[in-house]
Amino acid sequence: MDSVRSDRTGEGQHIPIALKILIAGGFGVGKTTLVGAVSEIRPLQTEEVLSSVSEGTDDVSGVESKTTTTVAMDFGRITINEDLQVYLFGTPGQDRFWFLWDELAFGALGAVVLADTRRLADCFPSVDYFETRNTPFVVGVNCFDGLQRHSPDSVRNALDLDPDVPVLLCDARERQSGKDLLIALVEHVATRRDRVPAR
């Protein structure tokens, strides 16, 4: 593969540094709203070939025709400056799209896990996933109707989070609130980095 990594192309064009941040959480928790509140949002379709995820099972082996399933993800870009772009990817909320997560999480700076205290269990899989992969994350407790039903600490306890994982109350519709979540995540990444030197 003749891919290279450099700062300039042969034509003298500048290649920005791209940082990837995932927006995760249960179905309908406000991921699309959050991505749209802080960035220019576009839908990104992925078309997954079913036989590739069914490898190792017998039911599709020998079948010539392949079935594809379309998954739409939310995708947003924040231009920090000409050298630095932040890309946001809303992870698919349904469990059957877990196979997409590994690619999304690969090389990600970190994740924002949105939680709805009325359905807190919906974000357990996301929290588990990022803990297992050692991906830095923050939890945003989305207060849909402006009501704070639970304190951040009670959410932290309910999710059994490490003490250093930031938990913030947020309103996914508010740009400032979304920015605060992203800032908390990047600062969390910086803190972890200072504590655990990169190998």
Next chain:
Amino acid sequence: MAADARHTDPDWLDLDAGPVVRPYTVTGGRVRPASGFDLVAFVVAAPLDRVDLAPLQPEHRLIIEIAQRPVAVAELAARVDLALGVVRVLLSDLLSAGLVVSYEPQPATALPNHDILQAVVNGLRAL
């Protein structure tokens, strides 16, 4: 009658019906690109005036036009409005034809340094 119906305008078909052509038709049924193309890899195409567009498929041409400036793979897929996997196969064609160059992101272990993280925080605050 079924045979006649096929010749009438398909006015029952609107945008909500979704794509009529199956997504991997434009790749000739190929589903695996020859190489990676990370979601946030940047691709840059050869300058338009040095590319013979004539033998290329419309989708290849569109990619070359958009990638005149560095563009991330995910953004390219969103802009050409084709599925990510399809765009990767098309990019793979263009790569082997020497018409695009791909700049893969730094490996996951290479965390951005403190200055970069601080620049992101400052940039987000200023939004």
